[in-house]
Amino acid sequence: xxxxxxxxxxxxxxxxxxxxxxxxxxxxxxxxxxxxxxxxxxxxxxxxxxxxxxxxxxxxxxxxxxxxxxxxxxxxxxxxxxxxxxxxxxxxxxxxxxxxxxxxxxxxxxxxxxxxxxxxxxxxxxxxxxxxxxxxxxxxxxxxxxxxxxxxxxxxxxxxxxxxxxxxxxxxxxxxxxxxxxxxxxxxxxxxxxxxxxxxxxxxxxxxxxxxxxxxxxxxxxxxxxxxxxxxxxxxxxxxxxxxxxxxxxxxxxxxxxxxxxxxxxxxxxxxxxxxxxxxxxxxxxxxxxxxxxxxxxxxxxxxxxxxxxxxxxxxxxxxxxxxxxxxxxxxxxxxxxxxxxxxxxxxxxxxxxxxxxxxxxxxxxxxxxxxxxxxxxxxxxxxxxxxxxxxxxxxxxxxxxxxxxxxxxxxxxxxxxxxxx
Numbered sequence: 001x002x003x004x005x006x007x008x009x010x011x012x013x014x015x016x017x018x019x020x021x022x023x024x025x026x027x028x029x030x031x032x033x034x035x036x037x038x039x040x041x042x043x044x045x046x047x048x049x050x051x052x053x054x055x056x057x058x059x060x061x062x063x064x065x066x067x068x069x070x071x072x073x074x075x076x077x078x079x080x081x082x083x084x085x086x087x088x089x090x091x092x093x094x095x096x097x098x099x100x101x102x103x104x105x106x107x108x109x110x111x112x113x114x115x116x117x118x119x120x121x122x123x124x125x126x127x128x129x130x131x132x133x134x135x136x137x138x139x140x141x142x143x144x145x146x147x148x149x150x151x152x153x154x155x156x157x158x159x160x161x162x163x164x165x166x167x168x169x170x171x172x173x174x175x176x177x178x179x180x181x182x183x184x185x186x187x188x189x190x191x192x193x194x195x196x197x198x199x200x201x202x203x204x205x206x207x208x209x210x211x212x213x214x215x216x217x218x219x220x221x222x223x224x225x226x227x228x229x230x231x232x233x234x235x236x237x238x239x240x241x242x243x244x245x246x247x248x249x250x251x252x253x254x255x256x257x258x259x260x261x262x263x264x265x266x267x268x269x270x271x272x273x274x275x276x277x278x279x280x281x282x283x284x285x286x287x288x289x290x291x292x293x294x295x296x297x298x299x300x301x302x303x304x305x306x307x308x309x310x311x312x313x314x315x316x317x318x319x320x321x322x323x324x325x326x327x328x329x330x331x332x333x334x335x336x337x338x339x340x341x342x343x344x345x346x347x348x349x350x351x352x353x354x355x356x357x358x359x360x361x362x363x364x365x366x367x368x369x370x371x372x373x374x375x376x377x378x379x380x381x382x383x384x385x386x387x388x389x390x391x392x393x394x395x396x397x398x399x400x401x402x403x404x405x406x407x408x409x410x411x412x413x414x415x416x417x418x419x420x421x422x
Contacts, residue, residue: 033119040085099330113246131228165263182279200263292375296327300378312403318350319409
């Protein structure tokens with residue numbers, strides 16, 4: 001029987017020749033990830049009670065990214081618990097304040113084509129950009145994964161997302177995925193896999209593609225995947241890792257639906273406050289004022305995101321009354337931005353550089369919003385209170401759009417500024 005790439009990965013993990021949608025199966029997990037918020041502090045007490053350990057420390061990644069740097073005693077204790085867990089069980093892939101977990105999984109080449117990877121966070125799906133099946137699970141499920149190396153799942157159907165053409169200058173993967181979410185709704189792909197393909201995808205870098213898979217969580221999908229291609233292989237080669245092309249969907253595989261978009265027609269958009277599927281073209285928005293511009297999160301603060309912002313900010317200054325904050329998604333992203341002058345452009349424009357980590361995105365770290373503040377951010381969620389006070393207002397946009405708002409004091413079409421001298 002013809003199968004999708006997701007079905008092929010599940011079949012291998014289940015030890016079967018083939019699987020069909022809605023099959024309920026036990027599967028072997030190739031790689032597991034936890035972070036400081038969802039990991040040891042939640043599962044270690046149960047592990048002690050049951051008298052069980054870690055099934056394979058070499059196949060567990062542990063990251064401190066939510067509570068770094070600690071700004072309360074409780075946060076400091078969470079970080080200490082995470083360190084103690086890594087030491088107790090010999091977990092060598094332990095990273096504290098080195099980056100957001102989902103960014104590190106790609107930067108360090110941990111997630112690889114054909115893997116079945118489980119992580120205790122809804123944005124685990126980001127790693128699907130590497131051609132693996134990346135499944136976000138809760139703390140109870142990750143307890144089972146970490147101690148047994150197995151989990152169960154229901155085989156999902158797959159929706160093919162065909163993006164033809166090519167995104168135009170000043171338009172990004174963030175605009176594309178927000179457009180899709182706006183069209184389909186936040187529950188438009190419930191328990192489905194979104195498989196991205198088409199000439200526009202082929203033209204994207206791994207970092208841009210990862211924005212698409214990251215935000216599959218915001219459309220209700222089980223996960224997203226970009227089947228491994230030459231771009232994926234080159235990414236690993238740059239890391240000194242040789243990989244073979246991973247599985248791809250059979251030509252006659254059965255898809256639940258096909259969503260088709262013209263990349264050339266995508267334009268800059270934002271999601272209006274409190275609903276990430278309330279998406280509108282910036283050209284139709286009416287230029288609302290903002291007081292805060294935030295470039296951060298696994299979705300929007302990778303090196304390429306910082307470089308996009310710098311294209312707008314070069315030789316410009318942040319508008320009076322606006323605070324621009326930048327929380328790099330990883331130390332590597334910041335180091336690259338420092339090496340080529342990107343970080344200097346951001347600082348010269350007036351940006352405040354914050355610590356690497358999840359920061360204000362989940363409403364935990366530096367940069368959270370006060371009541372009455374209106375902000376635009378590169379983050380992935382904007383429900384009421386997500387980034388601070390429930391009385392604040394948060395728009396979601398691309399790095400270009402956030403930078404353009406920072407220098408304009410209003411949400412404007414970034415194409416008015418990208419590549420244009422002041």
